[in-house]
Amino acid sequence: MRYNEKELQALSRQPAEMAAELGMRGPKKGSVVKRRLVKLVANFLFYFRTDEAEPIGALLLEHCRITREEPSGFSISFVEDIERKYRFECCSEEQCQEWISALRRASYEFMRRSLVFYRNEIQKMTGKDPLEQLGISEEARFQLSSLKA
Amino acid sequence: MKLNERSVAHYALSDSPADHTGFLRTWWGSGTAPGPSGAGRRCWFVLKGNLLFSFESREGRAPLSLAVLEGCTVELAEAPVPEEFAFAIRFSAPGVRPYLLAADGPAAQEAWVKALSRASFGYMRLVVRELEAQLREARKSLASHRRSSCRAAASRCKPPAPDHCSPALENGHSPCKDRSPGSTAEEGGSRPSGWASLEWEVQGSASLLLGRGQSPVSPETSCFSTLHDWYGQEILELRQGWLKRARVGRAGWEQKDRP
Numbered sequence: 001m002r003y004n005e006k007e008l009q010a011l012s013r014q015p016a017e018m019a020a021e022l023g024m025r026g027p028k029k030g031s032v033v034k035r036r037l038v039k040l041v042a043n044f045l046f047y048f049r050t051d052e053a054e055p056i057g058a059l060l061l062e063h064c065r066i067t068r069e070e071p072s073g074f075s076i077s078f079v080e081d082i083e084r085k086y087r088f089e090c091c092s093e094e095q096c097q098e099w100i101s102a103l104r105r106a107s108y109e110f111m112r113r114s115l116v117f118y119r120n121e122i123q124k125m126t127g128k129d130p131l132e133q134l135g136i137s138e139e140a141r142f143q144l145s146s147l148k149a
Numbered sequence: 150m151k152l153n154e155r156s157v158a159h160y161a162l163s164d165s166p167a168d169h170t171g172f173l174r175t176w177w178g179s180g181t182a183p184g185p186s187g188a189g190r191r192c193w194f195v196l197k198g199n200l201l202f203s204f205e206s207r208e209g210r211a212p213l214s215l216a217v218l219e220g221c222t223v224e225l226a227e228a229p230v231p232e233e234f235a236f237a238i239r240f241s242a243p244g245v246r247p248y249l250l251a252a253d254g255p256a257a258q259e260a261w262v263k264a265l266s267r268a269s270f271g272y273m274r275l276v277v278r279e280l281e282a283q284l285r286e287a288r289k290s291l292a293s294h295r296r297s298s299c300r301a302a303a304s305r306c307k308p309p310a311p312d313h314c315s316p317a318l319e320n321g322h323s324p325c326k327d328r329s330p331g332s333t334a335e336e337g338g339s340r341p342s343g344w345a346s347l348e349w350e351v352q353g354s355a356s357l358l359l360g361r362g363q364s365p366v367s368p369e370t371s372c373f374s375t376l377h378d379w380y381g382q383e384i385l386e387l388r389q390g391w392l393k394r395a396r397v398g399r400a401g402w403e404q405k406d407r408p
Binding site: 001003005006008009010011013018042044055057060062063066071080081108110111112114115119121122125126131134141148 | 384
C-alpha cells in the first residue's frame, strides 16, 4: 500500500491533543522499552525519538483496543491481531488514565457514533433533526442507516 | 516512517461504513515519471472517514494507496489529457505533492469534491461538539421546564437532572477543551473559501440555535414518551441510590443487633 510519508509527517507537526514522553515497546518479540515522544493528532498516534523532529512511526487508531496494563501503563492493539500489542509506560496512574480516555475518543468511528447518538437524542427530545437545521442532514457520513448496530 | 499498515488495510476492507465510493482516474505515482502523464489509471476509490483508499478493482482485497485527508483542500483542476471532470487534493504543508483525480461525469465530480472536502477529523469533531452543546441545552431546558411545573404543582422538587445520562455521552466529549474549534491548525486558514464559509455556516447557525435553546422549552418536548424516558432515568437513579442506602443501613442494623 502506497502512502505519502510527507503527508503524515506534516500531520505529525499539527497541534496535539496529547503529547508526552512515555516508555514504549513495540509488538515484536524481544523488543525493549524505549523513551519516545508520543503525540496524538486526529486519529493518528505518532511516536518520535526524543531528539528527532520527524516521527519514527504512526499508528492509525481505528478498530483498535486500548487496554490498561499494570502497573501504570496501557497498550494498543488492533482487531485483526488483538494479541499484538504496542505497550506504553506512563509515569503516574493519572497520566495513564488521561491517555486511555483520550485514545478511546480518538477514532473517527467513535466520533461518528457519538454524532449519531446525539442526533438521535436531540431528535427524541425536541422532535427536530439538529442536522437539518444546520443544513447538513443529507451528508452520507452523518446517516443513521450507514451504521451497523 | 512506519505505519501499522496491516491494521490500516484491515480497516479499509472492514464493514464499517464508507462515506463515498466510485471509480476515478488517478495520476499518482503512475510509472516513474515525476509528473502526471498519459490517461492515468482507473481505480476504485473508497473514502472512509478521513482516509481515501484506492483499489485495483471493486473487488480488490488490498488497498493500492492511502491518502490522509488532513490539512488539505480540494479544488477543480485541469487534467493532463482532455478530461473534463478532474479535481485535485492539495496539501498546505510545503513539499507534499497534490493528488490529481478525475471523475467520469460532472455529478460524480461534484459529489467527490463535496465528500472529500468535508472528510477531515476536525470537521467531524466540530459537528459532534455542536450537537453535544445542543443536547446539553435541550436537557437543561427540559429540566427547568420540569422545575417550573413542579413549583406550579407545589410538590417537592428534586435537584436538576445531571447533564450526562449515559456513559456514551461522557465518552463522546470532545477531547480538547483548551482550544476553540477555529484555532486548530487543521482547521486553520488554508482551507478553500467553500470550506471556510461552510465552517462559518456551521458555527453561525450554531449560535443561533443555542440562542433559541435558552428560551423556555418548546411544546414538542412535553410529548409523553420523552417525558416518560426522562422521568424513567431519574427514577432509575433514585432507585439505585435508595438500594445502596438500604444496603448500608441494613449492614449497620446487623452490626448493632449483634450482642
